Amino acid sequence: MERAAAGPKLSARHITTVFQSDGKSTPVLDDVNLEVGQGEFLCIVGPSGCGKSTLLSTIAGFLSPTSGEVRIDGEAVSGPDPRRIFVFQERGVFPWLTVEGNIEFGLFSLSRPERRQRVAHYIKMVGLEGFEKAYPAELSGGMKQRVEVARALAVNPDMLFLDEPFGALDSITRLIMRGELLRIWEAERNTIIFVTHDIDEAVQLGDRVAVMSDRPAKIQQIVDIDIPHPRDLSAPRYLELRNGIFKQLGLAHKV
Amino acid sequence: MSSLAQPKKWEKLFWPVLASALFLALWHYTAVWTATKVFPSPLAVEKGLAELARKGLLWAYIGDSLRRVALGFAAAAALGIPLGLTLGWYPAANQTLNPLLQILRPISPIAWIPVAIILFGVGDATAVFLIFLGAFFPIVVACVSGVSNVPSVFRRAGRNFGLTPLQLLAKVIFPAALPQIIIGLRISLGIAWLVMVAAEMIAVDSGLGYLVIDARNSGKRYDLVVAAMLVIGVIGLALDLGFRRIRDIPSVRWGVRHES
Numbered sequence: 060m061e062r063a064a065a066g067p068k069l070s071a072r073h074i075t076t077v078f079q080s081d082g083k084s085t086p087v088l089d090d091v092n093l094e095v096g097q098g099e100f101l102c103i104v105g106p107s108g109c110g111k112s113t114l115l116s117t118i119a120g121f122l123s124p125t126s127g128e129v130r131i132d133g134e135a136v137s138g139p140d141p142r143r144i145f146v147f148q149e150r151g152v153f154p155w156l157t158v159e160g161n162i163e164f165g166l167f168s169l170s171r172p173e174r175r176q177r178v179a180h181y182i183k184m185v186g187l188e189g190f191e192k193a194y195p196a197e198l199s200g201g202m203k204q205r206v207e208v209a210r211a212l213a214v215n216p217d218m219l220f221l222d223e224p225f226g227a228l229d230s231i232t233r234l235i236m237r238g239e240l241l242r243i244w245e246a247e248r249n250t251i252i253f254v255t256h257d258i259d260e261a262v263q264l265g266d267r268v269a270v271m272s273d274r275p276a277k278i279q280q281i282v283d284i285d286i287p288h289p290r291d292l293s294a295p296r297y298l299e300l301r302n303g304i305f306k307q308l309g310l311a312h313k314v
Numbered sequence: 315m316s317s318l319a320q321p322k323k324w325e326k327l328f329w330p331v332l333a334s335a336l337f338l339a340l341w342h343y344t345a346v347w348t349a350t351k352v353f354p355s356p357l358a359v360e361k362g363l364a365e366l367a368r369k370g371l372l373w374a375y376i377g378d379s380l381r382r383v384a385l386g387f388a389a390a391a392a393l394g395i396p397l398g399l400t401l402g403w404y405p406a407a408n409q410t411l412n413p414l415l416q417i418l419r420p421i422s423p424i425a426w427i428p429v430a431i432i433l434f435g436v437g438d439a440t441a442v443f444l445i446f447l448g449a450f451f452p453i454v455v456a457c458v459s460g461v462s463n464v465p466s467v468f469r470r471a472g473r474n475f476g477l478t479p480l481q482l483l484a485k486v487i488f489p490a491a492l493p494q495i496i497i498g499l500r501i502s503l504g505i506a507w508l509v510m511v512a513a514e515m516i517a518v519d520s521g522l523g524y525l526v527i528d529a530r531n532s533g534k535r536y537d538l539v540v541a542a543m544l545v546i547g548v549i550g551l552a553l554d555l556g557f558r559r560i561r562d563i564p565s566v567r568w569g570v571r572h573e574s
């Protein structure tokens with residue numbers, strides 16, 4: 060993995076977040092530090108409710124940390140930015156727009172022919188040809204997720220933030236979507252931060268996996284996944300890395 | 315027939331027609347057997363309708379009533395939708411104005427009649443104003459709740475793509491709230507049609523509401539009273555059915571539950 064000489068794409072320094080509600084304060088993130096390289100695929104795993112999503116929302120600029128700072132390309136993040144798109148579970152697809160309308164959503168500053176061309180390109184990339192005029196209610200969960208990924212990619216972002224994007228899909232669709240995401244990432248080379256509670260998913264996808272602790276969350280460890288794609292899910296090295304993370308989280312991997 | 319079985323096509327039409335026929339028969343024979351001099355039989359009502367049509371009053375009155383409802387309803391939508399969207403968008407504005415709206419809302423438009431006559435005199439404007447009042451509040455309330463129920467993922471997604479607040483309102487908040495706004499519009503159109511009758515009894519000398527009161531006052535023509543009632547019912551149903559078609563538009567259908 061090559062990193063830009065000018066420094067990391069993203070650096071989060073001393074991110075601490077405390078939620079206030081009804082006079083009670085709940086510490087969520089406790090001095091989180093993180094660096095992500097240009098074009099890197101970073102996965103964040105951790106127990107559910109640990110603050111993974113809070114961290115991702117902070118990096119994306121939707122939440123301000125109580126203290127600390129996120130810098131992207133050396134610039135402090137102060138809000139969401141169309142150069143960096145957040146992908147929700149398929150819930151983020153606009154139900155009042157067709158597949159085409161959704162993918163076109165972020166392209167309002169482009170000319171009509173350019174919009175057309177981009178929409179067609181990304182519909183093809185996510186394999187939704189023939190569904191251009193369909194409404195989300197007519198699509199399966201996996202297809203809606205593709206729409207959302209295509210909508211994000213269409214604005215040509217240099218970073219993608221994915222918050223458990225495949226969490227609501229059945230296990231077969233999830234496996235297919237992982238393959239699709241890697242294929243797209245290899246073609247586009249955006250920097251991706253991918254939050255998941257699924258350790259296998261993290262080890263299958265990421266260049267590195269950041270393991271978070273329970274709340275208030277710190278980053279316990281960052282694991283380099285030094286296996287080239289496509290990854291053999293029964294190779295000893297894969298199992299070794301995966302088991303290491305299970306151990307790190309204090310989970311016995313026996314049922 | 316089990317309640318789960320899909321009714322056949324002819325059944326969907328047959329049973330309602332049968333029920334209506336039975337109702338008409340009951341009405342007819344009750345009128346005949348009680349030998350009432352006051353209450354008209356269905357046949358008398360039908361003759362009354364024909365008489366109104368022959369005089370040219372029927373269509374003129376229907377036209378007047380529809381025009382007043384259209385004006386009052388359109389004014390209510392034109393003012394109520396922007397106000398409701400604004401209040402939903404700025405919670406502080408809503409907190410300020412909500413108590414006032416909640417006090418005005420339960421006041422029947424009929425209670426406004428004296429005030430309306432002072433403001434607008436006896437005439438069309440008063441009738442339209444009363445209809446407007448009846449339709450206005452449900453529209454505002456539907457817009458406020460429509461906007462505040464827009465899921466935060468939609469707002470976030472809109473902001474993420476770099477929309478200005480105005481673009482966010484037009485491209486995300488409004489379409490996301492539209493199904494609920496349309497339900498509010500449908501309810502308020504029904505109310506506007508109800509209020510029309512009372513408004514026309516008081517403020518004007520044409521229209522279906524006026525026909526009801528005038529037929530009674532000038533010669534106790536109960537056949538015409540009931541004829542006017544029937545016309546009001548049928549047109550009210552037609553308006554509602556027409557409105558229901560709007561929710562079958564694909565960009566709205568996703569958010570409307572299909573109850574009758």
